[in-house]
Amino acid sequence: MDHALIPIADKIDAGRRLSLEDGRTLFATGDLWSLGQLADRVRRRLHGDVTYYNINRHLNYSNLCALSCQFCSFYRKPGQPGEYQYSLEQIAAEAAQAAANGATEIHIVGGLHPYLPFSYYTDMLRAIRQSAPTLHIKAFTAVEIVHLARISKRPRDLEAVLTDLQTAGLGSLPGGGAEVFDDRVHDQAFKGKIRSDQWLAVHETAHRLGLMTNATILYGHIESIEDRLHHLLLLRAAQDRALAANLPARFQTVIPLPFIPDDSALGRLPGPTGLDDIRMLAVSRLMLDNFAHVKAFWIMQTLPFSQLSLSFGVDDIDGTVVWYDITKVAGASTHQEVGVRELRMAIRQAGFQPVERDTLYRRVIRHGPNWRVDDPTPAPGSEVGV
Numbered sequence: 001m002d003h004a005l006i007p008i009a010d011k012i013d014a015g016r017r018l019s020l021e022d023g024r025t026l027f028a029t030g031d032l033w034s035l036g037q038l039a040d041r042v043r044r045r046l047h048g049d050v051t052y053y054n055i056n057r058h059l060n061y062s063n064l065c066a067l068s069c070q071f072c073s074f075y076r077k078p079g080q081p082g083e084y085q086y087s088l089e090q091i092a093a094e095a096a097q098a099a100a101n102g103a104t105e106i107h108i109v110g111g112l113h114p115y116l117p118f119s120y121y122t123d124m125l126r127a128i129r130q131s132a133p134t135l136h137i138k139a140f141t142a143v144e145i146v147h148l149a150r151i152s153k154r155p156r157d158l159e160a161v162l163t164d165l166q167t168a169g170l171g172s173l174p175g176g177g178a179e180v181f182d183d184r185v186h187d188q189a190f191k192g193k194i195r196s197d198q199w200l201a202v203h204e205t206a207h208r209l210g211l212m213t214n215a216t217i218l219y220g221h222i223e224s225i226e227d228r229l230h231h232l233l234l235l236r237a238a239q240d241r242a243l244a245a246n247l248p249a250r251f252q253t254v255i256p257l258p259f260i261p262d263d264s265a266l267g268r269l270p271g272p273t274g275l276d277d278i279r280m281l282a283v284s285r286l287m288l289d290n291f292a293h294v295k296a297f298w299i300m301q302t303l304p305f306s307q308l309s310l311s312f313g314v315d316d317i318d319g320t321v322v323w324y325d326i327t328k329v330a331g332a333s334t335h336q337e338v339g340v341r342e343l344r345m346a347i348r349q350a351g352f353q354p355v356e357r358d359t360l361y362r363r364v365i366r367h368g369p370n371w372r373v374d375d376p377t378p379a380p381g382s383e384v385g386v
């Protein structure tokens with residue numbers, strides 16, 4: 001083992017928190033195998049040989065967006081070729097079909113639509129509630145929530161907006177839109193988007209209302225290693241606050257997202273290497289000691305890579321997905337689906353035990369498309385505790 005990692009290994013064995021300096025060492029080491037072993041030690045302490053997956057359906061309701069983020073090749077402006085928008089009827093039908101096929105979750109994200117009214121979003125949730133009552137609705141990144149606060153003329157009242165959405169059927173918030181919590185990177189790559197303080201405020205408000213949320217970091221573009229560490233430490237501090245205040249909800253999982261250049265304005269950049277990807281997942285597992293889960297999103301990392309990542313700190317793979325428009329695995333269309341058999345086999349081949357979960361990480365007992373959760377009321381925070 002790289003000698004610089006030995007004091008860090010001691011801390012991990014003693015269950016002590018890693019510092020910013022430790023994080024720098026983890027990013028600097030050339031000993032990727034030992035780094036992976038350390039992350040695996042933590043992952044096994046928390047989850048043994050279990051790897052979670054879920055049967056879900058992603059739905060990107062529109063690619064029209066008021067923003068022009070440099071890393072994004074998904075957005076379109078009104079009148080541009082390729083713009084699209086789902087009607088509420090289409091969304092309700094997609095949800096019903098997903099539920100009939102056994103999905104437990106629908107994950108909904110879109111651009112910041114320039115003219116849809118707030119009622120479109122609450123009606124969307126109600127329509128899904130009606131057409132697919134068993135589906136958990138995980139929807140709208142913090143960026144969309146702030147946009148909805150603005151269009152509902154309550155720009156500062158995040159609580160009122162989230163309460164309206166929750167009443168209409170929202171079950172939890174996905175982790176998107178965080179990008180990198182740094183003002184320089186923000187101004188260069190996603191100017192106009194909310195900054196870290198607002199992103200964190202949305203999630204804290206959601207936690208206070210009992211809505212579980214996720215977190216992401218979009219890495220491998222113009223950010224520095226220091227920026228990545230700063231981002232992880234801000235997430236860790238936010239989770240500390242949620243846990244210390246005994247809020248009814250918290251962050252469940254972190255999903256490190258590798259930048260996919262495609263034909264974005266940053267398309268000249270190469271994107272992260274596989275080595276960077278595996279390091280990022282392992283470091284996330286080690287630094288975010290108060291996050292229960294680290295998830296690989298195979299759509300961005302590929303399924304074979306996600307298999308490997310299970311030995312580098314990852315305990316969760318999203319998911320069956322079905323359709324995804326924001327990024328595409330090389331050469332794919334927006335139909336990007338992996339079957340349950342394939343997903344379970346990939347997990348088994350890697351030496352882990354596949355366990356289907358619902359959005360709240362409860363075990364699913366399944367008979368074909370019919371399912372129920374094993375224990376509907378797990379103790380709050382029971383899965384946290386590195």
Ligand code: V47
Binds near residue numbers: 141179255258261327
């Ligand atoms: O917010 C956009 C990112 C996010 C690119 O919470 C890109 O369970 C890479 O957040 N290259 C949406 N990333 C995806 C997301 C997510 C995915 C899976 C599960 C969960 C969860 C959340 O994708 C966006 C943005 O940060 N993104 N463009 C790109 N070119």
